[in-house]
Amino acid sequence: MAKLFRAVIMGPPGSGKGTISKRIAHNFGLQYLSCAHFLQELVATNKTEAGVLVKSYIDKRMLVPDQVVTKLMLPRLEQLSGHSWLLEGFPRTLGQAQALNELYQLDMVISLNVPFETLRERMSDKWIHPASGRVYNMTFNPPRVKGKDDITGEPLVQSEIDKPEALMARLRHYKDVAKPVLDLYKSQGILHSFSGTDTDRIWPYMNSILSAKLPTPNSESHSTPTS
Numbered sequence: 001m002a003k004l005f006r007a008v009i010m011g012p013p014g015s016g017k018g019t020i021s022k023r024i025a026h027n028f029g030l031q032y033l034s035c036a037h038f039l040q041e042l043v044a045t046n047k048t049e050a051g052v053l054v055k056s057y058i059d060k061r062m063l064v065p066d067q068v069v070t071k072l073m074l075p076r077l078e079q080l081s082g083h084s085w086l087l088e089g090f091p092r093t094l095g096q097a098q099a100l101n102e103l104y105q106l107d108m109v110i111s112l113n114v115p116f117e118t119l120r121e122r123m124s125d126k127w128i129h130p131a132s133g134r135v136y137n138m139t140f141n142p143p144r145v146k147g148k149d150d151i152t153g154e155p156l157v158q159s160e161i162d163k164p165e166a167l168m169a170r171l172r173h174y175k176d177v178a179k180p181v182l183d184l185y186k187s188q189g190i191l192h193s194f195s196g197t198d199t200d201r202i203w204p205y206m207n208s209i210l211s212a213k214l215p216t217p218n219s220e221s222h223s224t225p226t227s
């Protein structure tokens with residue numbers, strides 16, 4: 001059996017984690033797990049104590065406590081014991097990274113560095129379909145019909161938290177919380193940082209580094225998908 005590959009992608013809000021993760025998962029056949037997606041799922045489908053608790057943190061734009069997040073994520077990884085995977089949005093804190101470290105040896109941590117001005121421009125152009133979490137960008141990946149979700153046709157909305165002042169605070173917070181996590185991975189020699197203003201320019205470089213480490217089940221589809 002091919003050696004399993006375990007990776008994490010980190011970066012500030014809007015740096016392109018979701019966009020690039022989908023490309024990596026598609027090209028290299030990794031299972032892609034988004035922490036924010038699982039948290040949203042818990043809130044949407046589960047009216048239990050855990051769902052209500054998670055919602056209260058997300059509504060206040062606060063990080064959900066480490067024990068809650070690890071209890072959500074680690075069992076999912078256990079179910080994927082025979083698979084290679086890529087985690088997005090987890091671990092976010094040093095506590096989460098330590099909990100993950102006790103169970104898995106990561107092969108690679110991808111850190112995206114995108115200048116603030118670029119993030120600001122991107123986020124002002126970002127629209128979402130609230131029910132599904134599908135994300136659009138009016139220049140980079142616009143919906144087929146202006147202002148409407150591609151799948152349901154429902155209206156798209158712009159989020160308050162993507163406005164410039166809120167974005168600045170989120171970026172500062174990201175940096176403070178991510179620094180010890182990035183330092184840990186740097187000390188383990190598995191941190192790879194990618195800097196740039198365009199996902200489409202970062203992607204070929206990242207793709208070639210990953211290709212050197214991983215077999216490519218979808219190598220015929222090396223062209224860049226649209227999102």
Ligand SMILES: Nc1nc2c(ncn2[C@@H]2O[C@H](COP(=O)(O)OP(=O)(O)O)[C@@H](O)[C@H]2O)c(=O)[nH]1
Nearest residue numbers: 013014015016017018019126136137140198199
């Ligand atoms: N203009 C532009 N927008 C991008 C680029 N890469 C991603 N986006 C858009 O920027 C927003 C944030 O990207 P996303 O992948 O959700 O970032 P995440 O918050 O780090 O997961 C989305 O609306 C993307 O479509 C890019 O290179 N240029």
Ligand SMILES: Nc1ncnc2c1ncn2[C@@H]1O[C@H](COP(=O)(O)OP(=O)(O)O)[C@@H](O)[C@H]1O
Nearest residue numbers: 013035036057058061062063064069089090092
């Ligand atoms: N690993 C995590 N640990 C704690 N809370 C998290 C984690 N991932 C996501 N969240 C919660 O979900 C919310 C949405 O996450 P996300 O979509 O990654 O947005 P942002 O990058 O703006 O925080 C966060 O504001 C936070 O409340």
